[in-house]
Amino acid sequence: MDDILILVDEKDNACGKMDKLLVHQLGLLHRAFSVFIFNSKGELLLQQRADGKYHSEGLWTNTCCSHPRFGEELSEAIPRRLMEEMGMNCKTNFAFSFLYKTTFENGLTEHELDHVYFGISDDIPVPASSEVKNWKYISLSELGDNILLHPEHYTEWMKICLPKVKEHVTEHFITTF
Numbered sequence: 001m002d003d004i005l006i007l008v009d010e011k012d013n014a015c016g017k018m019d020k021l022l023v024h025q026l027g028l029l030h031r032a033f034s035v036f037i038f039n040s041k042g043e044l045l046l047q048q049r050a051d052g053k054y055h056s057e058g059l060w061t062n063t064c065c066s067h068p069r070f071g072e073e074l075s076e077a078i079p080r081r082l083m084e085e086m087g088m089n090c091k092t093n094f095a096f097s098f099l100y101k102t103t104f105e106n107g108l109t110e111h112e113l114d115h116v117y118f119g120i121s122d123d124i125p126v127p128a129s130s131e132v133k134n135w136k137y138i139s140l141s142e143l144g145d146n147i148l149l150h151p152e153h154y155t156e157w158m159k160i161c162l163p164k165v166k167e168h169v170t171e172h173f174i175t176t177f
Contacts, residue, residue: 027109035064043137061155087126092117
């Protein structure tokens with residue numbers, strides 16, 4: 001079931017299911033989520049995707065990103081994948097959603113309705129080496145500067161959604177956790 005994705009329309013209504021690789025070969029719209037974990041200093045926990053990932057290998061991205069399994073709610077998928085990828089438990093709250101489509105050099109296409117969640121934790125991650133090559137904490141301003149200087153080091157979805165992440169990260173939002 002891990003390799004079956006939920007196909008959706010632009011309003012996030014489920015309209016089918018399909019094998020993960022086939023979805024990415026055909027560029028079909030599917031449900032996804034991205035998690036941004038901040039520490040108490042307001043720094044974002046980034047992961048460097050493991051070598052051998054089916055796309056975007058070795059690139060830096062947000063704390064955790066994935067797809068819910070067919071029949072699985074986001075509220076179940078997010079803590080599951082956060083533990084599987086980063087070895088962390090953290091309460092998260094919905095921030096916003098965005099839709100994007102990008103094609104990679106290997107011919108695969110990400111076409112996602114991505115639901116973004118924020119969390120706060122000072123826990124040290126214990127990432128799975130099959131998922132994560134490296135990790136670090138970074139301020140949003142430093143991250144923005146790094147992306148401008150070296151966009152080739154970051155995933156497409158990270159570059160696309162960072163401006164909206166910055167809009168949503170406010171002192172009021174952080175204190176609601």
